[in-house]
Amino acid sequence: MGIDFLILMKHEWLLIAIIFILLFIKVGSKEWKNESILNLINILLLFNCIVGFFWNEGGILFNEMFKTDALIAAEKNILNLGTYIISLQSYSWLKNHKHVLEFYMLLLSTLAGMFFMISAGNLLMFYLGLELSSIPLAAIANFDLEKRKSSEAAFKFIISSAFSSGLLLFGISLMYGATGTIIFSELSQQLNGSPLQIFAFILLIAGFAFKISAVPFHLWTADVYEGAPVAVTSYLSVISKGAVLFVFVSVLYEVFKPLAETWYNVLFLLSVLTMIIGNLFAIRQNNLKRFLAFSSIAQVGFILIGISGNSQTGAASVVYFVLIYIFSNLGAFGVISLVSALTGKENIDDYKAFYKTNKLLSWVLAISLFSLAGIPPTAGFFGKFFLLMAGAGQGNYLLITIAALNMIVSLYYYLKVVKAIFMDTNETPIEKITIPSLPKLALFICMAGIVLTGLMSYVYEYIFSLISAF
Amino acid sequence: MGASSLIVLFFAAIAFSVGGISIAKIFVKGVKNPQKGQAYECGIPATGSPWHQFNVGYYLFALIFLIFDVELVFMYPWAVVVKQTGLTALIEILIFIFILFMGFLYAHKKGALKWM
Numbered sequence: 096m097g098i099d100f101l102i103l104m105k106h107e108w109l110l111i112a113i114i115f116i117l118l119f120i121k122v123g124s125k126e127w128k129n130e131s132i133l134n135l136i137n138i139l140l141l142f143n144c145i146v147g148f149f150w151n152e153g154g155i156l157f158n159e160m161f162k163t164d165a166l167i168a169a170e171k172n173i174l175n176l177g178t179y180i181i182s183l184q185s186y187s188w189l190k191n192h193k194h195v196l197e198f199y200m201l202l203l204s205t206l207a208g209m210f211f212m213i214s215a216g217n218l219l220m221f222y223l224g225l226e227l228s229s230i231p232l233a234a235i236a237n238f239d240l241e242k243r244k245s246s247e248a249a250f251k252f253i254i255s256s257a258f259s260s261g262l263l264l265f266g267i268s269l270m271y272g273a274t275g276t277i278i279f280s281e282l283s284q285q286l287n288g289s290p291l292q293i294f295a296f297i298l299l300i301a302g303f304a305f306k307i308s309a310v311p312f313h314l315w316t317a318d319v320y321e322g323a324p325v326a327v328t329s330y331l332s333v334i335s336k337g338a339v340l341f342v343f344v345s346v347l348y349e350v351f352k353p354l355a356e357t358w359y360n361v362l363f364l365l366s367v368l369t370m371i372i373g374n375l376f377a378i379r380q381n382n383l384k385r386f387l388a389f390s391s392i393a394q395v396g397f398i399l400i401g402i403s404g405n406s407q408t409g410a411a412s413v414v415y416f417v418l419i420y421i422f423s424n425l426g427a428f429g430v431i432s433l434v435s436a437l438t439g440k441e442n443i444d445d446y447k448a449f450y451k452t453n454k455l456l457s458w459v460l461a462i463s464l465f466s467l468a469g470i471p472p473t474a475g476f477f478g479k480f481f482l483l484m485a486g487a488g489q490g491n492y493l494l495i496t497i498a499a500l501n502m503i504v505s506l507y508y509y510l511k512v513v514k515a516i517f518m519d520t521n522e523t524p525i526e527k528i529t530i531p532s533l534p535k536l537a538l539f540i541c542m543a544g545i546v547l548t549g550l551m552s553y554v555y556e557y558i559f560s561l562i563s564a565f
Numbered sequence: 566m567g568a569s570s571l572i573v574l575f576f577a578a579i580a581f582s583v584g585g586i587s588i589a590k591i592f593v594k595g596v597k598n599p600q601k602g603q604a605y606e607c608g609i610p611a612t613g614s615p616w617h618q619f620n621v622g623y624y625l626f627a628l629i630f631l632i633f634d635v636e637l638v639f640m641y642p643w644a645v646v647v648k649q650t651g652l653t654a655l656i657e658i659l660i661f662i663f664i665l666f667m668g669f670l671y672a673h674k675k676g677a678l679k680w681m
Contacts, residue, residue: 115667122670269571290569 103154103163106171107214109143110207114200121196132195133186137533140179147172159216159278166561170341170414171210177334177421178206183537184429185326188436198238201231202330209338213345218267218277221342225263225306228335229256236323236331248322255305255315263302269295279350286353293357300361303346306339309399310368313392317376320388325435328384329428332391337417340395344402344413355405362403363494370396370501378508381442383431386508387424390467393505394420397482400498404485411559412481418554419466419478422544426463429538430456437528443512447521453528457516459538466545468509469502474549481555625677629669636665 101108116139120127153164182199189195208227215221233256237249271277273292274285286292301312308316320328347358373393380386401412433456435441450457466475479502487495530538548554603611639661647654672678 118667118671122667122674291571294572294575 099154100156102150102152103156104161105150106147106168106175107207107210109146110203110210113139113143114203114207117196117200117203121200129190129192129195133189133533136195136199137179137182137186140175140182144172144175144179147175155216159280160220161211161214162216163214165564166414167213169558169561170213170338173414173418173421174206174209174334174338177337177425178202178330180421180425180429180537180540181326181330181334183533183540184329184425184432185324186533187531188324188326188432192238194238194240198235201235205229205231205235205330205335209335213338213341215342216279218270218279218282221346222260222263222267225339226260228338229260229306232256232327232331232335235327236319238327239324242322244322245324246322248319251315252319252323255319259302259305259312262298262305266295266298266302269298279346283350283352286351288354288357293354296351296354296357297361300358303339303343304365307336307343307395307398308392309365309395310372310392313369313372316392317380317385317388320391321382321385325384325428325432328387329425329432332387332428333421333424336391336395337421340398340402340413340417344410347402348405348410359403359405359489362399363491366396366399366403367494367497368396369393369399370498374501374504374508377505378511381444383441383443383446383512386443386512387427387431390505390509391424393501394467396501397479397498400486400494401482403491403494404488406485406488407559407562408481408488409485410562411555412478412485414558414562415548415555416478416482418558419474419545419548422541422548423463423466423473423475426459426538426541426545427467429534429541430460430463433528433530433534434525438525440525443515445525446512447515447519448524449516452524452526456528456530456538459542461513461516462542462545464509464513468506470506472546472549474545474547477549477555622680625672629672629677632665632668632672636662 113136117136120132147168151163151165151168153162155162182202189198192198205228208224208229208231210224212221212224212228215224230253233249233253236252237246239245267277269291270282273289273295274282276282276285305312305315320332323331351358370393373389373391373396377386377389377393380389398413398416401409401416403409404412431441434446438445440446449460462473466473469475469479483495483498486498640658643654643658647658
């Protein structure tokens, strides 16, 4: 204990300190301008992001309630980076918003919840982290205060997350009844595949699948993504999904290893359904946020293939893909949030001939979509390549074939948007948008990430070395 | 009574609830009547739209009450072990009360304590 415990929980302490700084500003008597608040927060988040890379030691605290190691620290750094990019992007939306401080307090407390969830060594701690990460999210989904759609999104989100938490808790309680423990390291020794344990395990997986919006638990996704403000949508689709995926991988690989055969079948089914339904529904969408919602469902299907690989490559490819997914999805969402904050247009039809007026933004959107589709020079290709490679390690070629076919389908709808931007004509295109400097920085980080993480093999090797260290 | 009986019980519970509703659906003859759809308010005919805005003041007071309520509930188990744990427990509860107090200050700053 002592100083040790400060360093091991460094990521969490920093976030909590930032939340308290914001709270003091709010409670204090001085009135701050929105611009100066946003600048201060972005500097604090950058500091938080940088400090995350130092002093990463492994250790266990509070009777295995909290554990951390180099891999977990790297995952937290990825999430920190994503949150920083989102914070930069939401600048033009938040500049005229009345409740900036509250937005960041809630946003950062969800991030703290995710960190606790990733570091959990105990089902109870995991559940607490999950709740902390989902309840404030419902509040910030409602942050376009005058829009009805936004309240609808928040309401749907809170109902569905309450339902999934119910399933998860039911699973946890049955698991406790069947094994007599909720500590991860003891749980893995008690598992023997009895029907009750498998039943509890299926409930747990259902809870997880709700959070990562895998089919058939995806129904809330499109409505919530459409109604929520763009910053929150991008946060939901990237950060909160990424955090749950990290936990999913570590729980499946470390705790539920004895049930590997069961969960392989479950994942097989989930990933095939998720890919097919996500892709087919994405074709029909006209609202860009809804479109990206279904595309993110389809991406989860690909990630599940990587998880089903059940090897070190599987874990490494998932972490690597989430990193790339953050860059490419946030690139797309960054453009959408700029356009939506200034003009309010969100439909694909509005984006026709977007290239005529906004050259830079069109290129950013196009490259992000290429990366999401997985076209070679971008990082998305390498991400999907490693996911499929991990999945192929199990020797199930049916799954890989279905995935390859789905990639072709996905190519169609991603390129449909690119075609609308570059080739279609439009009498009233979106007017020229001047990009403020902070969102420009965010777009620059995303572009650099898309190009560099793919071309530099160092990134993947680093993640792989973290995972194989165990 | 093993694990399998629990699963049987689970499905029996589903069958029981779904069965009850579907039997009612089959046998009950629904007579549509505009008065049936109305909210019951002491027998007086309802007036106005149900989407009426109501005073959120009650809600805010309930929330602030909850802050103190939760604080107290957590302090009971703390009070039981404070003698054994000593100084650490005292510091921890002070941090806890500080966090709640900040929430209270925030509510005060927002004017939630003023009755409108």
